[in-house]
Amino acid sequence: MKIKYILFLGMFFWASAASAQRVVQAWAGGADQNAFSFGYTFQYVNSSYKILKKPNWRTPYYDQGTNRNVTDSLNSITSPGTAGFALGFLARYSVTDNFEVRLTPTLVFADRTVNYQYRTQDLAPDKNQVVSTTQAEFPLELKLKSNRLGNFRAYVLGGVKYAYGIGNQSKNNEADLAPLERKLKNVSNFSSYVAGFGCDIYLEYFKLSPEIKLSNSFGSVLYPENHPYASPLEKLYLHSIVFSLIFE
Numbered sequence: 278m279k280i281k282y283i284l285f286l287g288m289f290f291w292a293s294a295a296s297a298q299r300v301v302q303a304w305a306g307g308a309d310q311n312a313f314s315f316g317y318t319f320q321y322v323n324s325s326y327k328i329l330k331k332p333n334w335r336t337p338y339y340d341q342g343t344n345r346n347v348t349d350s351l352n353s354i355t356s357p358g359t360a361g362f363a364l365g366f367l368a369r370y371s372v373t374d375n376f377e378v379r380l381t382p383t384l385v386f387a388d389r390t391v392n393y394q395y396r397t398q399d400l401a402p403d404k405n406q407v408v409s410t411t412q413a414e415f416p417l418e419l420k421l422k423s424n425r426l427g428n429f430r431a432y433v434l435g436g437v438k439y440a441y442g443i444g445n446q447s448k449n450n451e452a453d454l455a456p457l458e459r460k461l462k463n464v465s466n467f468s469s470y471v472a473g474f475g476c477d478i479y480l481e482y483f484k485l486s487p488e489i490k491l492s493n494s495f496g497s498v499l500y501p502e503n504h505p506y507a508s509p510l511e512k513l514y515l516h517s518i519v520f521s522l523i524f525e
Contacts, residue, residue: 309425309484312371316484316525318381320363324389326356327493327514334509337400340456347456348505349395358518359407361387363414367523377420385412385440389515391461393506406461406506414440416471428479434472438492441466459504469494469515475523486523492516 334354337346365383372378389408395401418436442465475488497512 309371309374314369314371314525316367316369316523318363318365318367318383318521318523320365320383320385320522321520322361322363322385322387323358323518324361324387325358325516326389326391326498327516328354328356328391328510329497329512329514330354331509331511336509338456338505338508342456346400348401349397349399351393351509352396353392353394354509355392355394356513357390357392359388359390361385363387363519365414367525369525375422375424377422379418379420381416381418383414383416385410385414387412387517389463391506391513401457401505404457404506408461408463410442410463412440412442414438418471422477425477425479429476431474431476433474434488434490436471437468438471439466439468456504459502459506461506462500462502463498463513463515464500467494467496467498467515469517473519475521484525486521486525488519488521488523490519490521492519 335350335352337350338348339345340347363383363385365381367379367381369377369379387410389410391406391408393404393406395403416436416438418434420432420434422432423430442463469492471490471492473488473490475486478485478487492515494515496514498515499507499510499513501507
């Protein structure tokens with residue numbers, strides 16, 4: 278009788294544990310139970326340029342229209358980080374329990390800044406050139422996940438993305454402007470590589486994934502022109518740090 282009672286209790290606790298495990302796995306709306314799932318993301322974006330200067334970048338800019346220098350020699354060209362934000366959509370496909378492929382098309386609103394400091398300001402003042410951008414990005418990423426520990430798991434990811442500018446930079450109608458009134462511009466499309474890490478947190482009705490990514494453009498994003506702000510530059514590489522909250 279005592280053995281039957283012990284076996285009954287053992288079966289009861291085993292069934293309870295199995296049921297509890299199924300409940301935990303079903304958290305997050307069953308996001309990991311399907312091969313395909315979808316979500317959305319909010320992102321904070323911090324962007325800056327890696328600047329490569331021409332050998333003669335300090336030389337004052339000579340305006341052939343007025344036959345005179347319109348700037349003094351340059352002391353420095355720098356690019357501080359500038360904040361922006363992005364909104365996006367997530368489409369995910371699980372290859373295995375620990376490996377997935379995902380596409381996260383996003384719309385990015387971000388400014389990028391280049392600061393020009395001259396030896397003196399007799400001819401032209403120091404200048405902060407702001408490149409305002411609105412662009413659509415299409416990242417394709419591979420995500421490698423740890424085993425799930427309760428309602429948490431960590432992951433790393435890497436991939437590539439293609440970015441396309443959306444009508445935010447007029448490359449025409451500047452021919453009649455004075456050299457100091459011209460704007461620094463970027464090419465309208467470019468590609469970057471992406472790497473990052475994050476974690477999946479399984480809440481009752483959805484999965485929340487805080488994530489940090491770094492991205493760097495493969496090539497220069499500088500739109501080459503002949504004016505005081507583009508002429509000293511050889512190349513501009515875009516560097517971004519992205520903090521994301523992904524809801525799935």
